[in-house]
Amino acid sequence: MPEIRVYNTLSKTKEPFAPLRAPAVGIYLCGPTVYAEAHIGHMVGPVIFDTIKRYLTHNGYQVTLVVNITDVDDKLIAQSRKRGVPMSQIATEMTADYMANLKELGVNQIDYMPRATDHMDDIIQFIQCLESQGYAYAVDGDVFFEVGKDKSYGELSNRSTDQQQGEGGDAAARKRSPSDFALWKSAKADEPAWDSPWGRGRPGWHIECSAMSHRILGETFDIHGGGLDLMFPHHENERAQSTCCHNAPMVKYWMHNGLMRAGNKGKVGGKNDRDPATESVAEQTEGKISRSKGGGGLAELIRRQTGERLRFFLLRTHYRSTIVFNDEALAEAGTSLEAFYRFFDRFEELTGTSFYDLSAAENREAGAIDPAGDKVLEEAAGLREKYFAAMDDDFNTGAAISVLFDLLRTMNRHIDQSGLDKNTAADSPARATLLSVAGVLRELTSLLGLFVKPVPAAAGGDDGDSGLSDQLMDLLIELRKTARQNKDFATSDAIRDRLAEIGVALLDKKDGTTWERTS
RNA sequence: GGCGACGUGGCCAAGCGGCUAAGGCAUCGGAUUGCAAAUCCGACAUCCCGGGUUCGAAUCCCGGCGUCGCCUCCA
Numbered sequence: 001m002p003e004i005r006v007y008n009t010l011s012k013t014k015e016p017f018a019p020l021r022a023p024a025v026g027i028y029l030c031g032p033t034v035y036a037e038a039h040i041g042h043m044v045g046p047v048i049f050d051t052i053k054r055y056l057t058h059n060g061y062q063v064t065l066v067v068n069i070t071d072v073d074d075k076l077i078a079q080s081r082k083r084g085v086p087m088s089q090i091a092t093e094m095t096a097d098y099m100a101n102l103k104e105l106g107v108n109q110i111d112y113m114p115r116a117t118d119h120m121d122d123i124i125q126f127i128q129c130l131e132s133q134g135y136a137y138a139v140d141g142d143v144f145f146e147v148g149k150d151k152s153y154g155e156l157s158n159r160s161t162d163q164q165q166g167e168g169g170d171a172a173a174r175k176r177s178p179s180d181f182a183l184w185k186s187a188k189a190d191e192p193a194w195d196s197p198w199g200r201g202r203p204g205w206h207i208e209c210s211a212m213s214h215r216i217l218g219e220t221f222d223i224h225g226g227g228l229d230l231m232f233p234h235h236e237n238e239r240a241q242s243t244c245c246h247n248a249p250m251v252k253y254w255m256h257n258g259l260m261r262a263g264n265k266g267k268v269g270g271k272n273d274r275d276p277a278t279e280s281v282a283e284q285t286e287g288k289i290s291r292s293k294g295g296g297g298l299a300e301l302i303r304r305q306t307g308e309r310l311r312f313f314l315l316r317t318h319y320r321s322t323i324v325f326n327d328e329a330l331a332e333a334g335t336s337l338e339a340f341y342r343f344f345d346r347f348e349e350l351t352g353t354s355f356y357d358l359s360a361a362e363n364r365e366a367g368a369i370d371p372a373g374d375k376v377l378e379e380a381a382g383l384r385e386k387y388f389a390a391m392d393d394d395f396n397t398g399a400a401i402s403v404l405f406d407l408l409r410t411m412n413r414h415i416d417q418s419g420l421d422k423n424t425a426a427d428s429p430a431r432a433t434l435l436s437v438a439g440v441l442r443e444l445t446s447l448l449g450l451f452v453k454p455v456p457a458a459a460g461g462d463d464g465d466s467g468l469s470d471q472l473m474d475l476l477i478e479l480r481k482t483a484r485q486n487k488d489f490a491t492s493d494a495i496r497d498r499l500a501e502i503g504v505a506l507l508d509k510k511d512g513t514t515w516e517r518t519s
Numbered sequence: 520g521g522c523g524a525c526g527u528g529g530c531c532a533a534g535c536g537g538c539u540a541a542g543g544c545a546u547c548g549g550a551u552u553g554c555a556a557a558u559c560c561g562a563c564a565u566c567c568c569g570g571g572u573u574c575g576a577a578u579c580c581c582g583g584c585g586u587c588g589c590c591u592c593c594a
Contacts, residue, residue, distance in 0.1 A: 328530090331544095332543075399532095399534080404542090496554095
């Protein structure tokens, strides 16, 4: 098995990936607290871990990926009051929004999405486990974790306990130390509540992750992921809870993805002439993206940009680095994606087969190709190696994607140089070579969750009269063809220019002219 | 104040001590095309600054400057 290396936040180094119970791998990714619509930043973790699971699976591992939904929390209660609807309704709505966004981005590798409210028994048992071992104490219906009892507390986020502020408010008086945090919060009269040994109440923020990861993945599991902003206090507290309850390490590898930032890098013309009415959310709020700053509306963003473009945009950069997000950057990602779509068209024209219908290799070994002296295949085999080397190295999707472009060039060059066209014999070696290399591209892009299905036709379609548009276009192309044959280029160019003005591009190719919408 | 990340061509972005510093966007040449588009070929960086370690550093260390994040809710 090839060596995969993973950056572990706990050790601050890349470590060889050696799962506890290979080939089984357990991954727990912190999902959202569902009190508001998701924003683009919420997708970074799901996309990278979806990709990581695809990659590990391809390498022979059997991965269980868990993404939790935290559906009970102070913010949900606040939202519930504000809107005058039950907390559960808000949770249901926002969970649906989150899942719809995941689907649009091609995130389909998640095995479990446990909800905190479905695991109250596990949560209560977990707190009892801590209480019985002296790590937790109850005061007037609240239960707190005593941070001072955990000697390894702070190791993950690299802080000492005397730096901790801990939550203030009315709970402060009941805590033994300011850095202690709530495991269970007693409920006020109008708050959602569950019965517990300490009275009616609800879980604190971190305990649901400890309880649910334990329930599904066990006391110690392989990978725990989440955004960098969760490292403290969330993950530090989770780790303390789980480690103390089980007297065993919680996680072998802690992986944290970088955060996304909104910004105007180009800023030609400065900020003054921006029109808030037409700007995206990202442009309006420079700096950190968060719900409290108005982030959100991801569904709308997806509608404008397509999920694939967003996924590609996220994968272009290494998962641990900060991504500056704005419409220009997204547009650039879209532009570079076009080269693939054009190739897919070209491929289909030449082979009569849709790239999307090619089947990806089952696993890493099965995908290997035998060049048998073919220069083009040798090149492709080398590029495939390069791709895997990049992915083996802490899932370097950015470097891996560069290989995709190399592969594209290899194939286009091969088509150009071999003179392949749609009349080439089906059993010609040049065709076979193209199909082999395309097979590699299919394998490598599937691993990134890219190009799994054709992009929907350009927005603003023809609705009812698409048949008519096609017929009109056929007519215009026919007329222009005649003009060109008569060397009447003034007419042929006029047709093309006028069509361009109304958003239709004509593309003259070897064996005919095609058209497409440009706006 | 404490902790941490980052600074690579016009822009984005790989690189983790040693091949000619990936790839994308943009730009400029060339092939191809009636002209375009697409495609292919080629051009375009010594890596924020200053020291140091080393036979050798974009890559390690120290010191600056700059940007950003966490320390309170946050993917």
